[in-house]
Amino acid sequence: MQALKDKIMQEGKVLPGSVLKVDAFLNHQIDPVLMKEIGETFAKKFANQGINKIVTIESSGIAPAVMTGLNMGVPVIFARKSKSLTLKDHLYSTSVYSYTKQTTSEISVSKDFLGKDDVVLLLDDFLANGQALYGLIDIVNQAGAKLAGAGIVIEKGFQDGGKKLRQQGIRIESLATIASLQDGKITFSESGAN
Amino acid sequence: MQALKDKIMQEGKVLPGSVLKVDAFLNHQIDPVLMKEIGETFAKKFANQGINKIVTIESSGIAPAVMTGLNMGVPVIFARKSKSLTLKDHLYSTSVYSYTKQTTSEISVSKDFLGKDDVVLLLDDFLANGQALYGLIDIVNQAGAKLAGAGIVIEKGFQDGGKKLRQQGIRIESLATIASLQDGKITFSESGAN
Numbered sequence: 001m002q003a004l005k006d007k008i009m010q011e012g013k014v015l016p017g018s019v020l021k022v023d024a025f026l027n028h029q030i031d032p033v034l035m036k037e038i039g040e041t042f043a044k045k046f047a048n049q050g051i052n053k054i055v056t057i058e059s060s061g062i063a064p065a066v067m068t069g070l071n072m073g074v075p076v077i078f079a080r081k082s083k084s085l086t087l088k089d090h091l092y093s094t095s096v097y098s099y100t101k102q103t104t105s106e107i108s109v110s111k112d113f114l115g116k117d118d119v120v121l122l123l124d125d126f127l128a129n130g131q132a133l134y135g136l137i138d139i140v141n142q143a144g145a146k147l148a149g150a151g152i153v154i155e156k157g158f159q160d161g162g163k164k165l166r167q168q169g170i171r172i173e174s175l176a177t178i179a180s181l182q183d184g185k186i187t188f189s190e191s192g193a194n
Numbered sequence: 195m196q197a198l199k200d201k202i203m204q205e206g207k208v209l210p211g212s213v214l215k216v217d218a219f220l221n222h223q224i225d226p227v228l229m230k231e232i233g234e235t236f237a238k239k240f241a242n243q244g245i246n247k248i249v250t251i252e253s254s255g256i257a258p259a260v261m262t263g264l265n266m267g268v269p270v271i272f273a274r275k276s277k278s279l280t281l282k283d284h285l286y287s288t289s290v291y292s293y294t295k296q297t298t299s300e301i302s303v304s305k306d307f308l309g310k311d312d313v314v315l316l317l318d319d320f321l322a323n324g325q326a327l328y329g330l331i332d333i334v335n336q337a338g339a340k341l342a343g344a345g346i347v348i349e350k351g352f353q354d355g356g357k358k359l360r361q362q363g364i365r366i367e368s369l370a371t372i373a374s375l376q377d378g379k380i381t382f383s384e385s386g387a388n
Contacts, residue, residue: 029271029307030256032264059252059272062224063260070226077223078253113223 001041001175004153005188007034008176014184018156019100026125026153027060038175039067042151045173046072046121049148053077053114055140056123057096057107057132064153065123072121077114079107079136092142096135099128109139116144127152127174130161137170149173156181157189195235195369198347199382201228202370208378212350213294220319220347221254232369233261236345239367240266240315243342247271247308249334250317251290251301251326258347259317266315271308273301273333286336290329293322303333310338321346321368324355331364343367350375351383 011024025031042064054076056065062078069076081096082105093108114120122136133150140147149171155162157177165172177189205218219225236258248270250259256272263270275290276299287302308314316330327344334341343365349356351371359366371383 023304023306025269028274028304029269030260030263031269032260033267035260036264059256059274062253062256063270066224066226066229066257066260069224070230073227075219075223075225076257080222080253110217110222112217 001038003034003037004176007031008154009186012186014181014186018158018181020154020156020178020181020186022154026063030063032063035063035067038064038153039069039071041175042068042121042123042173043071046148046151049121050119051121051148053118053145054121054123055079055109055114055136057081057136060125061123064125064151068121068123068151074121075113076123077109079109079139081105081107092139094135094138094142097131099131107135107139109143111143114139114143114145118143118145119148120145121148122150123152124150125153126156127154127161127172128156128159130165133161133165133172151175154178195232197228197231198370201225202348203380206380208375208380212352212375214348214350214372214375214380216348220257224257226257229257229261232258232347233263233265235369236262236315236317236367237265240342240345243315244313245315245342247312247339248315248317249273249303249308249330251275251330254319255317258319258345262315262317262345268315269307270317271303273303273330275299275301286333288329288332288336291325293325301329301333303337305337308333308337308339312337312339313342314339315342316344317346318344319347320350321348321355321366322350322353324359327355327359345369348372 013021054069057079065076091108152174155174155177179189180187207215248263251273259270285302346368349368349371373383374381
């Protein structure tokens with residue numbers, strides 16, 4: 001998605017440790033017009049799949065997910081993060097390890113909103129090692145729902161999360177795939193529909 | 195806003211302790227079409243005020259804030275919550291006490307995105323005792339920015355946060371004001387433009 005790549009080149013910052021900081025338009029400050037275009041793009045990519053629910057994780061997945069939900073005409077559920085769940089009743093929950101923060105969070109979704117008749121599109125801002133997506137897939141499986149695929153705003157193609165998940169047959173559509181952040185320079189992968 | 199009130203009546207649940215649970219369309223599962231209408235409504239209410247930034251708090255404020263930002267053509271910043279801030283450099287930060295959770299969180303906004311030339315609309319899902327809004331107002335003041343007002347999706351009119359803030363001259367527009375949740379029955383206030 002060219003508008004997204006342009007924005008990453010203009011406003012993204014490369015920090016030590018292969019961190020791409022996109023606080024200016026996605027993770028802290030949000031550009032609503034770009035989010036709208038992202039939503040339209042995901043809605044086209046995942047049209048005609050019978051998707052009736054979008055599931056993301058708080059907080060940075062919410063804006064692109066809501067815009068996608070608006071375009072697809074389906075509700076959005078955001079999985080909640082908590083350090084320890086006191087109330088596990090009536091929840092699907094699983095653990096997600098964050099390599100960046102080196103902490104494990106519990107994420108959870110209420111059983112009220114996800115079940116075996118649902119066809120789910122997962123949505124997230126970043127895909128690197130895939131831990132967050134594995135967590136969301138676990139929740140979809142616990143619900144007995146069908147997984148249609150995952151929409152990712154920015155994939156770090158030099159980390160292996162996307163590769164492993166695709167090898168398991170999971171459809172992943174990333175709007176911008178970073179091939180490298182070496183020497184502070186952002187290089188996009190030209191493969192696929194990016 | 196009638197569509198919001200209808201949704202609250204249809205899908206809101208009253209829990210002990212004057213808790214109104216709106217997990218079905220605002221706080222966990224999100225109705226994107228309703229969020230779009232909410233965004234349009236706030237954009238009309240706060241038109242022609244010179245607003246160039248919307249500030250909210252993760253996570254439940256993000257969806258209505260992004261839809262409002264889209265309609266007003268301005269970026270949205272979500273203040274981040276964290277238990278303790280290790281990196282306070284280059285951040286506006288303040289403490290917010292949650293009566294519901296009985297915990298104090300630090301919330302913070304990067305100095306990169308807010309400064310003395312900004313005119314800010316605050317946006318949040320709920321207003322009860324006003325602690326979250328006081329925190330956001332503190333951040334706006336630290337930045338030296340101008341506060342245009344606050345847009346609230348649901349105000350608990352039987353708690354005094356809104357009253358106190360209005361007495362300080364702060365403009366608050368709530369789309370639905372709850373007069374009472376007594377005996378599990380939701381009653382709206384008929385005052386104002388609700």
